[in-house]
Amino acid sequence: MTTVPQTSLSLRRPERLALNAGLVIFVALYAAIAFLQPNYLELGLFMNFLRRAAPLVILACGQLYVILTGGFDLSMGAVATLVVLAASILINGDPDTTWAVIGALYAMGIAVGLVNGLVVTFLKVPSIITTLGTMLLVNGLALAWSGGAARGDLPDNFRNLGRLVWRDVPVIGTLPLAAVVLAGFVALVWFGLNGTVYGKRALAVGDNPRAAELAGTPVAATRILAFVVSAVSAVTAGILIGGFSGVSVNAGEGLELQAIAACVIGGAQLLGGRGSIWSAVFGALSLFALFTLLNLLGLPQALRDSIQGLILIAAVGASTWRIRRRT
Amino acid sequence: MTTDVVKPKPGLSVAVLLAGLSIGFFVVVALATGETAQLSGQGVTGLLQRMVALGLVAIGQTFVILVGSIDLSVAALISAVAVLASHIMQGDAAMMLPAVLLCLGLCIAVGFVNGALVAYGGINPLIATLGTGLVIQGVLAASFGALQGSVAREFQVVAYGGVLGVPYSLLLLASLSIAAGLVLDRTLFGARIYAVGGNPDGARLAGIRTERVILFAHMVASLFAGAAGLYLAARLQSGTPWIGRDGIYDLESIAVTVIGGTILAGGKGGVAGTLAGVLLFASLDAGFNMLGIDAFLKQVLRGAIVIAAVAVHAVRARGHVA
Numbered sequence: 293m294t295t296v297p298q299t300s301l302s303l304r305r306p307e308r309l310a311l312n313a314g315l316v317i318f319v320a321l322y323a324a325i326a327f328l329q330p331n332y333l334e335l336g337l338f339m340n341f342l343r344r345a346a347p348l349v350i351l352a353c354g355q356l357y358v359i360l361t362g363g364f365d366l367s368m369g370a371v372a373t374l375v376v377l378a379a380s381i382l383i384n385g386d387p388d389t390t391w392a393v394i395g396a397l398y399a400m401g402i403a404v405g406l407v408n409g410l411v412v413t414f415l416k417v418p419s420i421i422t423t424l425g426t427m428l429l430v431n432g433l434a435l436a437w438s439g440g441a442a443r444g445d446l447p448d449n450f451r452n453l454g455r456l457v458w459r460d461v462p463v464i465g466t467l468p469l470a471a472v473v474l475a476g477f478v479a480l481v482w483f484g485l486n487g488t489v490y491g492k493r494a495l496a497v498g499d500n501p502r503a504a505e506l507a508g509t510p511v512a513a514t515r516i517l518a519f520v521v522s523a524v525s526a527v528t529a530g531i532l533i534g535g536f537s538g539v540s541v542n543a544g545e546g547l548e549l550q551a552i553a554a555c556v557i558g559g560a561q562l563l564g565g566r567g568s569i570w571s572a573v574f575g576a577l578s579l580f581a582l583f584t585l586l587n588l589l590g591l592p593q594a595l596r597d598s599i600q601g602l603i604l605i606a607a608v609g610a611s612t613w614r615i616r617r618r619t
Numbered sequence: 620m621t622t623d624v625v626k627p628k629p630g631l632s633v634a635v636l637l638a639g640l641s642i643g644f645f646v647v648v649a650l651a652t653g654e655t656a657q658l659s660g661q662g663v664t665g666l667l668q669r670m671v672a673l674g675l676v677a678i679g680q681t682f683v684i685l686v687g688s689i690d691l692s693v694a695a696l697i698s699a700v701a702v703l704a705s706h707i708m709q710g711d712a713a714m715m716l717p718a719v720l721l722c723l724g725l726c727i728a729v730g731f732v733n734g735a736l737v738a739y740g741g742i743n744p745l746i747a748t749l750g751t752g753l754v755i756q757g758v759l760a761a762s763f764g765a766l767q768g769s770v771a772r773e774f775q776v777v778a779y780g781g782v783l784g785v786p787y788s789l790l791l792l793a794s795l796s797i798a799a800g801l802v803l804d805r806t807l808f809g810a811r812i813y814a815v816g817g818n819p820d821g822a823r824l825a826g827i828r829t830e831r832v833i834l835f836a837h838m839v840a841s842l843f844a845g846a847a848g849l850y851l852a853a854r855l856q857s858g859t860p861w862i863g864r865d866g867i868y869d870l871e872s873i874a875v876t877v878i879g880g881t882i883l884a885g886g887k888g889g890v891a892g893t894l895a896g897v898l899l900f901a902s903l904d905a906g907f908n909m910l911g912i913d914a915f916l917k918q919v920l921r922g923a924i925v926i927a928a929v930a931v932h933a934v935r936a937r938g939h940v941a
Contacts, residue, residue, distance in 0.1 A: 364745075366870075415930035416940045418883050422926055424870050429922030436915035549749060562743045598757030605736060605750035612741045 313611060314558035314574025321581035328588045336466045343457070343468035344536070345580035347372075347529035350474060351547055352554035352576035353481045353569060354525025357518040359555050360485075362498040362564030363412060363419030365519060368526040368551055370430040371404055372544030375530025377434045380444035380539040387447035394450075397527050404430060405523030409516030419519075427548070435541060442539040454535020470532050477528060481521065482569045494518060498564020553600070554579045557607040633880035633932060637895035645902040652909045660784060669901035671788045672847045673871060674894060678799045679843025680872040681893045685803070686836040687816045687885025688737050688744040692752035693844040693872060694863035696729055699755050700848030701858025705768045712771040722845055729755065730841030734834030752869070759860040769857040778854035788850055795846065800890040812836060816885025844868075875900055878928040899928065 326332045332341070351368055358365040375397050382393045404426060411422045438444075456469040485491035493514045496504035505511045526544075533543050552562075558575025560567025582603060586596040645666065649657040656662055676693050683690045700722045707718035729751065736747040780787050803809035814822040815832045823829050847868065852858045863869075875896030881888025903924065907917045933940070 411926055411930065412940065414934075415926075416933040416935075417926055417929045418877070418933070418940050420883065421874060421877050421929050424874060425922045425926035427922065428925065429919050432915045432918030432920075432922060436913070436919065440915060553746075553749070556743075556746055562745060592761050594757045594760030596757065597760070598754045601750040601753030601757065604746055604753070605742060608742050608746045608750075609736075609740055612743075616741065 313607075314571055314578060317557065317607070318574045318578040318581055321578055321585055325581060325585050325588060328585075335464055339457075339464070339466050339468055339471055341580075341584065342474065343455075343470040345577055346470040346474040347532045347536070348547070348550060348554060348580050349573055349576040350477050350525050350529045350532070351551040352558075352572040353478060354522035354529075355548070355551040356555050356560055356567060356569060356572035357481070357485075357494065357521040358419070359552070359560050359562060360494040360498045360564055360567055361515050361518045362501065363515070363518070364423060364552065364562075365408065365522040366420065366423040366548045367404060367408060367426040367430055368522060368529075369544035369547040369549075370427045370434070371401055371523055371526035372530035372533060372547055373542065374400065374430050374434040374544075375527050376534040376539055376543040377438045377442070377541065379450060379531070379534050380442065380446050381438060383444065383447060383450060385445035385447055387449045390447060390450045394531065397531065398524065401523040401527035402520055405520035406516065408523070409519035412519070413512040413515050423548075438541065440541065442541060444539070446534055446539060450531075451535040451538075454532040454537075470536070473528070473532065477525070478569065478573060481525070484521070485569050490514070490517070495565060498566075500565075550579060551576070553604050556611075557604065559611055561611075634889075634891040634895040637879065637892070637899055637928075641895070641899040641902040644906055648906040648909050654909050657905070657909065664784065664786065664789070666901055666905050667789055668786060669904060670894070670897045671792050672851055672866065673868065673875065673900060674792050674897045675795065675843050675847035675850065676868045676872040677875045677893045677897055678796060678890055679840035680876050681879075681881055681888065681890055682799070682803075682812065682836045682839045682843075683744075684873070684876050684881050684883060685812050685816045685885055685888060686833050687819065688833055688836065689873065689883070690733060690748045690837065690840045690844075691745060691869045692729065692733060692748040692755060693840065693847075694867070694869040695752040695755040695759070696726065696841060696844045697848040697851065697863035697866075697868055698858065698860050699725065699729075699759050699863075700845045701852040701855070701862055702759060702763065702860055703858075704774075704849055704852045705770045705857040707768070708770045708774060709768040710771055712773040715771055715774050718770075719849060722849060723842060726841040726845035727838055730838030731834065733841065734837030737837065738830035738833035756860070756864065763860045767857070770852050775853050775856065777850060788854075791846070791850070795843070796890055796894055803889055808832075808835070813886055816887075818886070871900070874925045874929075878925065880932060896928075899924075 322332070331337055351372070355365055355368065378400065379393060379397060382396065383389050408419070408423055408426055411417050412419045452469060453473065454470055458467045458469070459465075461467045485494065493504070493509050496507065496509050497511050497514045501511050529547070530544065537543070554576035555567065555572050556562060556575065557578055558567075558571030558573070560571040560575070579600075582600065583596065586599060591599070646658065649655060649662075657666070676697065680690060680693065703725065704718045704722050707721060708714045733744075733748050733751055736742045736751070737744045740747070776787065777791070778786075778788055781789075803812065811822070811827050811832045814825065814827055815829045819829050822832075848858070848863070851862055855862065876888070876893045877883060877896075878899065879888065879892025879894070879896035881892060900921075903921065904917075907920070912920070
């Protein structure tokens with residue numbers, strides 16, 4: 293794709309606003325965490341926070357691509373579960389096969405993304421139904437394959453992707469490998485949206501597909517690519533989760549809704565047309581900071597759901613109110 | 620507009636086609652596996668009884684989808700109602716009426732909050748109802764230790780009793796379906812629902828208070844979810860805080876509604892199609908059981924069928940869907 297050197301001013305403004313919303317919430321929540329646990333201000337603990345938040349941030353970035361084009365991807369969590377289960381079955385403790393298997397995992401993810409994209413664009417099934425179908429399908433496949441229980445084994449060189457932490461790194465002290473993966477992934481998806489023409493196309497398709505089509509945008513290709521990016525991010529997140537917390541049959545459960553929630557908290561608009569990669573990044577970091585904060589407060593697990601629900605409604609309500617006031 | 624086939628009532632044809640397919644599948648599988656007992660009156664009643672819980676939720680879901688909204692909080696509400704009913708009754712028949720009334724009151728309140736957030740708050744319905752669902756689920760799971768009990772034996776008649784071989788639960792589903800169908804087809808409220816879903820700006824210009832219609836649609840959806848919760852409580856004797864979520868009633872009710880020809884954008888569809896979608900799910904379930912397909916493979920097939928069933932009528936749509 294060709295590079296677009298200059299962004300128009302009118303597009304830049306909402307992007308900056310979205311950045312502010314997500315960032316402000318994140319800083320406020322992180323400040324609250326630091327107030328309760330001052331050592332969270334140390335770089336080492338912040339790096340650890342980033343490491344644990346990495347899968348959610350990566351998922352949110354992928355989900356953002358689909359949200360920008362006006363759809364939803366509910367199959368992400370199932371893909372992450374499939375990745376964790378498939379990796380442990382295929383590698384089965386043999387470190388030599390790790391990289392080949394990771395390649396195979398990405399191939400599976402891309403296949404799921406292509407199916408989602410093709411069904412939405414050519415069979416005209418709404419994405420919420422399509423990806424609900426693939427969610428059931430992929431989850432069922434993963435469980436049927438593994439027999440409904442975790443089996444196989446993940447070798448250290450696979451698990452290190454999620455849990456390795458380099459010590460004695462100059463300047464910053466400790467550096468988790470997952471944070472490097474996270475930074476690399478965010479840079480890639482940022483470039484995809486801001487460095488290529490794809491970002492403009494995605495916004496145009498999400499805002500008004502008919503108008504975008506008349507203006508010559510390849511609507512189908514734009515949509516399909518968004519689902520592929522989303523699936524690829526689910527695979528990446530799955531690999532980190534597998535390394536970080538090991539193999540389980542519900543590794544990815546509920547992650548798709550968290551990813552959607554993260555994008556929305558960061559200021560992305562459901563049904564398309566508004567949002568930037570920073571909505572996803574800071575939305576996800578905010579959500580994860582919220583989880584951490586509720587954990588520190590010692591609330592029972594169940595009530596955390598309730599507070600997450602309230603924050604979700606409040607965040608979207610606030611952004612709706614801002615948009616209403618501006619127009 | 621276009622000159623393709625004359626479609627007198629598109630919603631109904633989808634319903635008839637789906638129902639025919641479901642019944643055909645059920646009969647063929649029953650004959651092929653030699654389980655002809657499934658085709659007796661009792662077997663068919665069993666098949667129809669599989670429809671009750673999902674059917675009730677899905678009728679409510681049809682109302683909100685018709686106005687162009689959606690309700691993801693139904694699963695949590697079902698659990699809440701089931702737990703609350705068994706907690707209040709504690710096996711005491713005298714507490715049946717207060718328990719049912721309190722549950723329905725809770726449903727009206729939840730529906731009101733959902734509807735107010737969507738219609739007056741302008742919050743995207745997916746997020747608003749996901750949020751209220753999370754709130755309910757969290758409060759429920761946190762307080763479940765203090766909320767135990769079981770429904771009265773007399774209350775279980777709802778799930779297990781019947782007249783002339785027809786279970787009360789089926790009669791309940793049938794009468795509520797007919798009532799819902801009549802409301803949508805024959806009343807002013809029904810006409811307003813279609814108007815608001817089809818073209819909200821047009822409806823507002825025509826003098827309809829669109830916000831109020833959306834609010835009422837959400838209350839209807841919550842009440843139907845509550846009915847499903849009460850039925851499940853009667854069937855299982857006591858509610859647990861996860862019966863709604865484990866049944867995936869939120870996503871499945873949306874799936875069967877869309878399979879039945881109601882479009883997500885609103886304004887088109889109806890109860891008949893939704894019930895046919897529920898019948899499809901019920902006969903698939905029963906058929907897979909007869910064939911002895913394992914639970915995971917069942918889920919795979921279900922996923923594929925959801926997509927295929929919607930694709931069959933969505934593929935003809937012009938323009939883009941998201």
